[in-house]
Amino acid sequence: MSNGLRLVLLGKQGAGKGTQAVLVAEHCGIPHLSTGEVFRAQAGLGTAFGLEAKRYMDGGDLVPDDIVIGVIEECLAPGGMLADGFVLDGFPRTLRQAEELDRVLGRRSLDAAVLIDVPHAVVQNRLAGRRVCRGCQRVYHVDLPPERPWICDTCGGDVVQRDDDTDEAIGRRLEIYERDTAPIIEMYRLSGRLLTVDGVGSSEEIFGRIVAAIEAATGVSC
Ligand code: ADP
Numbered sequence: 001m002s003n004g005l006r007l008v009l010l011g012k013q014g015a016g017k018g019t020q021a022v023l024v025a026e027h028c029g030i031p032h033l034s035t036g037e038v039f040r041a042q043a044g045l046g047t048a049f050g051l052e053a054k055r056y057m058d059g060g061d062l063v064p065d066d067i068v069i070g071v072i073e074e075c076l077a078p079g080g081m082l083a084d085g086f087v088l089d090g091f092p093r094t095l096r097q098a099e100e101l102d103r104v105l106g107r108r109s110l111d112a113a114v115l116i117d118v119p120h121a122v123v124q125n126r127l128a129g130r131r132v133c134r135g136c137q138r139v140y141h142v143d144l145p146p147e148r149p150w151i152c153d154t155c156g157g158d159v160v161q162r163d164d165d166t167d168e169a170i171g172r173r174l175e176i177y178e179r180d181t182a183p184i185i186e187m188y189r190l191s192g193r194l195l196t197v198d199g200v201g202s203s204e205e206i207f208g209r210i211v212a213a214i215e216a217a218t219g220v221s222c
């Protein structure tokens with residue numbers, strides 16, 4: 001049985017939200033959802049929805065709120081994949097998305113919003129050097145490539161640079177983060193739901209900090 005925790009991960013692009021969402025989800029027995037992954041998968045399939053999202057993503061812009069909120073709302077509805085607890089990665093990303101999430105969740109709101117805190121210079125370097133497996137989404141870095149050049153160690157898929165990991169798009173994404181996403185940190189802080197963990201270290205270390213923070217704040221041990 002799932003313990004029904006409702007969590008969101010916050011942090012700059014490249015802070016490690018995707019990696020930690022997978023680990024936390026597995027550890028706590030709840031599903032995770034990355035809105036960016038949903039959009040990339042749909043774009044890869046060539047659906048009208050995916051191609052529309054891709055137009056925004058490739059330039060580093062946000063997909064419009066109404067589109068993103070529609071996706072999340074569907075997943076949160078009774079019987080949806082997120083109805084019994086979740087960890088979200090990449091949502092909410094604007095104040096309006098955060099407010100809509102509270103509205104959709106109703107009285108039983110989020111248990112915690114975990115901010116993975118990483119300095120700007122660190123994420124800049126992580127994003128510029130990031131390479132991702134097309135098959136299983138495993139993340140590499142130019143300084144830590146797969147064994148055979150750009151063939152995934154895990155699944156044998158092609159390891160490539162994301163279309164929005166160009167210098168120009170990275171700069172734009174980090175600017176948009178400061179302008180549109182950073183304000184939601186304050187919103188969660190004011191409502192007593194914000195947990196901040198230091199996001200510099202190995203993924204095991206950061207995972208340990210996240211689980212400890214969640215358990216201390218919610219009293220749920222998972
Ligand atoms: P990153 O956090 O590194 O930018 P993501 O995979 O989370 O990577 O998101 C990739 C892109 O998908 C974003 O730049 C944006 O265009 C789009 N996207 C993802 N989540 C949202 C969201 N909640 N609201 C608007 N756009 C989003």
Ligand code: ZN
Pocket residue numbers: 133134135136137138152153154155156157
């Ligand atoms: Zn792979």
